[in-house]
Amino acid sequence: MTTIAKTYAGRTVKEEHKFEDPEFEWGGWNQALRWLYNQGFQTGSLDHPNPVGFTRGRYSLHWKWHNLTQEDKGQLAGILTSEDFRTKPVKVLILKIKYRLIMTKFRKEGLKL
Numbered sequence: 001m002t003t004i005a006k007t008y009a010g011r012t013v014k015e016e017h018k019f020e021d022p023e024f025e026w027g028g029w030n031q032a033l034r035w036l037y038n039q040g041f042q043t044g045s046l047d048h049p050n051p052v053g054f055t056r057g058r059y060s061l062h063w064k065w066h067n068l069t070q071e072d073k074g075q076l077a078g079i080l081t082s083e084d085f086r087t088k089p090v091k092v093l094i095l096k097i098k099y100r101l102i103m104t105k106f107r108k109e110g111l112k113l
Contacts, residue, residue: 009073012096020089028090032080036092041077044068051079 006013019035021027029046036043036054043054050065053076063072078094 008079008093008095011074013093014078014096015092015094017092017094018089019092025086028082028088029080029085032090032092036080043080046085048082048085051081052085053079 017032017035019028019031021031024030033043040056041054042057044052044063044065046052047064047066053063053065053068053073055075055077068076076095077097078092080090080092082088082090
């Protein structure tokens with residue numbers, strides 16, 4: 001794990017992980033997905049050259065990046081990105097949660113933490 005002080009789309013990157021397996025096509029992609037699933041995340045669909053979003057929980061997510069609204073993107077736990085998901089390293093960026101967005105949604109729906 002690498003802790004870095006950078007941002008993605010205006011959100012602070014909390015963690016960055018890099019996965020690669022030069023011996024196999026899709027090796028980095030498969031390693032990144034396995035790691036995410038083991039951490040309790042679920043990913044959207046591949047939409048290269050766009051990133052792939054992910055969220056915490058076991059959901060059936062069939063959305064692609066280009067179908068997400070700005071609000072949807074702001075709710076993601078992070079993204080997967082790569083120059084080429086098939087043959088190049090894949091980076092997993094875990095983003096800091098926007099506390100206000102979550103609290104606003106909870107209040108709007110009448111939920112309590």
